[in-house]
Amino acid sequence: xxxxxxxxxxxxxxxxxxxxxxxxxxxxxxxxxxxxxxxxxxxxxxxxxxxxxxxxxxxxxxxxxxxxxxxxxxx
Amino acid sequence: xxxxxxxxxxxxxxxxxxxxxxxxxxxxxxxxxxxxxxxxxxxxxxxxxxxxxxxxxxxxxxxxxxxxxxxxxxxxxxxxxxxxxxxxxxxxxxxxxxxxxxxxxxxxxxxxxxxxxxxxxxxxxxxxxxxxxxxxxxxxxxxxxxxxxxxx
Numbered sequence: 001x002x003x004x005x006x007x008x009x010x011x012x013x014x015x016x017x018x019x020x021x022x023x024x025x026x027x028x029x030x031x032x033x034x035x036x037x038x039x040x041x042x043x044x045x046x047x048x049x050x051x052x053x054x055x056x057x058x059x060x061x062x063x064x065x066x067x068x069x070x071x072x073x074x075x
Numbered sequence: 076x077x078x079x080x081x082x083x084x085x086x087x088x089x090x091x092x093x094x095x096x097x098x099x100x101x102x103x104x105x106x107x108x109x110x111x112x113x114x115x116x117x118x119x120x121x122x123x124x125x126x127x128x129x130x131x132x133x134x135x136x137x138x139x140x141x142x143x144x145x146x147x148x149x150x151x152x153x154x155x156x157x158x159x160x161x162x163x164x165x166x167x168x169x170x171x172x173x174x175x176x177x178x179x180x181x182x183x184x185x186x187x188x189x190x191x192x193x194x195x196x197x198x199x200x201x202x203x204x205x206x207x208x209x210x211x212x213x214x215x216x217x218x219x220x221x222x223x224x225x226x227x
Contacts, residue, residue: 055193
């Protein structure tokens with residue numbers, strides 16, 4: 001979606017949208033490519049999914065570790 | 076669990092607090108169930124290093140810095156979570172804080188664990204875990220299940 005399209009439906013200025021998109025790009029959540037004279041932006045949900053997935057993985061490791069502790073002390 | 080910065084777990088252990096404390100605060104006992112071989116003892120402020128024992132990860136160095144020890148009540152330490160890449164240098168990255176709390180329960184001991192500080196972990200590190208270890212998590216949990224079910 002181009003910035004003009006994003007701004008049309010929103011009650012914010014073009015500058016605000018541009019600034020926000022660059023913040024998202026900096027954290028890897030959005031990406032732009034050039035199409036002619038315009039930049040076209042798309043969202044990348046991968047980093048958000050990665051953050052959630054990462055935490056899920058660590059939580060699973062804790063579950064396994066605590067089960068081993070349970071077996072160890074309840075001997 | 077709404078927070079992205081922390082993980083909280085709780086487990087009821089059918090053992091007295093003194094027994095649970097020993098399993099946590101004695102480095103050799105800790106290593107036996109956690110799955111690491113540690114050099115040295117736990118003490119406030121101590122940096123404890125060792126080697127991971129889980130099958131497939133035996134090359135991985137393990138390191139933690141003990142923060143607080145309140146006998147039979149609280150043990151906390153800082154470390155780099157999921158630091159399993161032997162080629163990576165995690166030393167410049169933020170640590171997470173792990174806090175174990177022990178409380179009496181009618182059937183034994185209620186143990187809580189809170190690990191916090193995940194929002195400080197670099198996005199690249201989390202993406203790498205997502206991309207390369209999607210199968211890795213499953214492998215590690217399977218290895219742990221196998222380890223636990225071995226005859227003592």
